Amino acid sequence: MADKVIMLGNEAIARGAYEAGVKVSSAYPGTPSTEISEYLVQYKEDVYEEWAPNEKVAAEVAVGASISGVRSMACMKHVGLNVAADPLYSVSYMGVNGGLVLVVADDPGLYSSQNEQDTRMVARAAQIPVIEPSDSAEAKDFFKAAFELSERFDRPFIFRTTTRLAHSQGLVELQERVEMPDKPYEKNIRKNVMMPGNAKLRHVEIEKRNLELAEAANTLPLNTVEMNDTAIGVITSGIPYQYVKEALPNASVLKLGMVNPLPKKLIRKFAEKVETLYIVEELDPVIEEQVKSWGIRAIGKDIFTVQGEYSANMLRKAILKEELELKSPAEAPQRPPILCPGCPHRSVYHVLNKLKLHAAGDIGCYTLGAVAPLSVVDTTMCMGSSISTLHGMEKAKGREYIKDWVAVIGDSTFLHTGVNSLMNMVYNHATGTVLILDNSTTGMTGHQDHAATGKTLQGDPTYAIDIPALCKAMGVKNVVEVNAFDIALLEKTVKEELEKEEVSVIITKSPCVLLDKSKKPLYIAHPDKCKKCGMCMKPGCPAMTRNADGTIHIDDTMCTGCGLCETLCKFEAIELVKAGE
Numbered sequence: 380m381a382d383k384v385i386m387l388g389n390e391a392i393a394r395g396a397y398e399a400g401v402k403v404s405s406a407y408p409g410t411p412s413t414e415i416s417e418y419l420v421q422y423k424e425d426v427y428e429e430w431a432p433n434e435k436v437a438a439e440v441a442v443g444a445s446i447s448g449v450r451s452m453a454c455m456k457h458v459g460l461n462v463a464a465d466p467l468y469s470v471s472y473m474g475v476n477g478g479l480v481l482v483v484a485d486d487p488g489l490y491s492s493q494n495e496q497d498t499r500m501v502a503r504a505a506q507i508p509v510i511e512p513s514d515s516a517e518a519k520d521f522f523k524a525a526f527e528l529s530e531r532f533d534r535p536f537i538f539r540t541t542t543r544l545a546h547s548q549g550l551v552e553l554q555e556r557v558e559m560p561d562k563p564y565e566k567n568i569r570k571n572v573m574m575p576g577n578a579k580l581r582h583v584e585i586e587k588r589n590l591e592l593a594e595a596a597n598t599l600p601l602n603t604v605e606m607n608d609t610a611i612g613v614i615t616s617g618i619p620y621q622y623v624k625e626a627l628p629n630a631s632v633l634k635l636g637m638v639n640p641l642p643k644k645l646i647r648k649f650a651e652k653v654e655t656l657y658i659v660e661e662l663d664p665v666i667e668e669q670v671k672s673w674g675i676r677a678i679g680k681d682i683f684t685v686q687g688e689y690s691a692n693m694l695r696k697a698i699l700k701e702e703l704e705l706k707s708p709a710e711a712p713q714r715p716p717i718l719c720p721g722c723p724h725r726s727v728y729h730v731l732n733k734l735k736l737h738a739a740g741d742i743g744c745y746t747l748g749a750v751a752p753l754s755v756v757d758t759t760m761c762m763g764s765s766i767s768t769l770h771g772m773e774k775a776k777g778r779e780y781i782k783d784w785v786a787v788i789g790d791s792t793f794l795h796t797g798v799n800s801l802m803n804m805v806y807n808h809a810t811g812t813v814l815i816l817d818n819s820t821t822g823m824t825g826h827q828d829h830a831a832t833g834k835t836l837q838g839d840p841t842y843a844i845d846i847p848a849l850c851k852a853m854g855v856k857n858v859v860e861v862n863a864f865d866i867a868l869l870e871k872t873v874k875e876e877l878e879k880e881e882v883s884v885i886i887t888k889s890p891c892v893l894l895d896k897s898k899k900p901l902y903i904a905h906p907d908k909c910k911k912c913g914m915c916m917k918p919g920c921p922a923m924t925r926n927a928d929g930t931i932h933i934d935d936t937m938c939t940g941c942g943l944c945e946t947l948c949k950f951e952a953i954e955l956v957k958a959g960e
């Protein structure tokens with residue numbers, strides 16, 4: 380009997396990749412897609428995988444592997460697909476040799492993203508077919524099906540997941556790996572060289588392929604009909620299918636495993652059999668708008684929201700008009716996100732705050748420099764944007780305007796897309812100051828390595844990109860490295876670099892506090908020496924609280940011994956009582 384195991388959605392996708400005979404995977408971390416690559420490591424004897432510096436590179440690596448004739452994949456979060464959009468639109472014309480699947484994880488409800496975009500919209504625009512599973516078992520099995528369809532129809536596929544699918548568990552039946560023989564490589568410039576004459580012909584070809592796929596979708600086992608009571612019929616897909624089954628156990632359901640292109644005949648037939656047709660899809664009305672455009676009457680976003688996650692109760696209330704008080708999932712007290720105790724970003728922001736500077740910010744743990752009491756970061760848009768935003772301000776308003784501005788970016792984000800922006804500053808005579816907060820990891824997404832950490836995804840040693848040398852090679856003359864906790868030197872350096880009439884880069888180098896597992900030094904606060912001035916509290920360390928009399932208490936279970944408070948105390952009221960190991 381086949382083994383059955385409980386797996387997270389992301390774990391099941393990794394297993395599906397292994398069983399499908401995937402040989403190459405490239406990814407850039409992004410919640411909720413990151414663990415797919417981390418689970419895939421266990422199959423490293425069979426699947427080569429890597430962290431790429433960004434999603435565009437990851438997608439192109441996968442395309443290259445596909446052209447060479449092997450099954451390949453790339454993984455990213457929804458906003459990562461924007462970074463990979465350039466190759467996406469063109470590989471759509473090229474098609475595949477070995478099967479090619481991009482896993483793209485959406486985040487309805489914005490658990491850890493800067494927007495709530497719907498990947499199905501991007502896929503439709505790029506004419507890429509999309510498969511969407513509803514549980515872990517489907518995550519594995521549909522993933523394998525995606526490769527078969529990719530090769531059968533010569534189309535790259537998107538495998539769309541959401542946070543709920545990625546991070547919930549279900550029973551999965553393990554199967555053997557299919558050892559796919561490599562497809563022969565045949566030189567074919569009409570298919571693989573996208574210059575206008577070739578692309579014109581390929582455009583015609585892919586329209587044809589997509590129509591064939593849409594026709595096949597009517598009978599594909601990925602799309603299933605469950606006929607029950609015909610008073611209510613629901614078209615749904617992905618995780619919302621689970622909510623439909625819970626809220627409306629007697630309804631008839633057309634469950635779509637392939638959400639682009641849609642099975643028009645199947646949908647029409649289903650719609651004819653039910654009295655009232657509902658379309659239940661999280662985020663955008665992608666299925667709904669198409670179905671309605673075919674003249675089929677359906678209820679969708681008229682009563683359901685385009686924001687956030689759905690739930691069974693939400694459907695009961697909207698469809699069955701049950702009087703339910705929908706409780707927000709966050710009944711727990713609201714806790715604003717904060718930097719960890721001992722985080723090196725905190726001392727950098729303390730200095731910037733002291734100097735009353737504004738920061739064009741970026742995406743990472745250090746985005747939290749936007750909130751009180753640090754309150755330094757004024758803008759955050761997308762990865763890599765800090766440096767170019769600062770540059771835009773200077774070009775709009777002149778050098779004087781940005782004298783109290785810096786750009787702030789993490790090491791992983793700098794390598795992702797910050798490099799190009801810095802190049803632009805040097806090229807276009809900018810004078811701004813950029814701080815690279817180098818904590819030697821991709822902290823925000825859970826400590827993934829990157830091109831400057833000296834370790835591969837598998838943890839093997841490799842060449843570490845030298846960030847200061849990289850900046851110098853691009854023509855930045857002022858490159859200074861400072862320990863993030865040396866606040867006196869950092870303050871002096873920031874002041875000096877802001878005065879310079881050319882681009883400066885300050886690299887604050889201190890590893891993420893969570894990377895160091897050794898025993899930490901311990902500090903205590905002496906109430907008798909404490910003058911209650913509050914200096915040590917300014918950076919907002921969560922390990923520090925005030926006693927009833929206004930003196931300071933350091934929570935020894937939270938203190939990581941960074942020593943920032945000791946440095947800030949002018950009265951020697953904070954003492955190191957135990958050295959670290």
Ligand SMILES: Cc1ncc(C[n+]2csc(CCOP(=O)(O)OP(=O)(O)O)c2C)c(N)n1
Nearest residue numbers: 409459742743744789790791792821822823
């Ligand atoms: C295009 C895109 N890809 C991935 C992500 C997910 N993500 C958010 S921040 C981040 C990198 C954080 O690392 P780093 O810049 O080193 O800063 P740290 O969190 O370590 O302070 C990633 C991968 C994203 N938001 N956008």
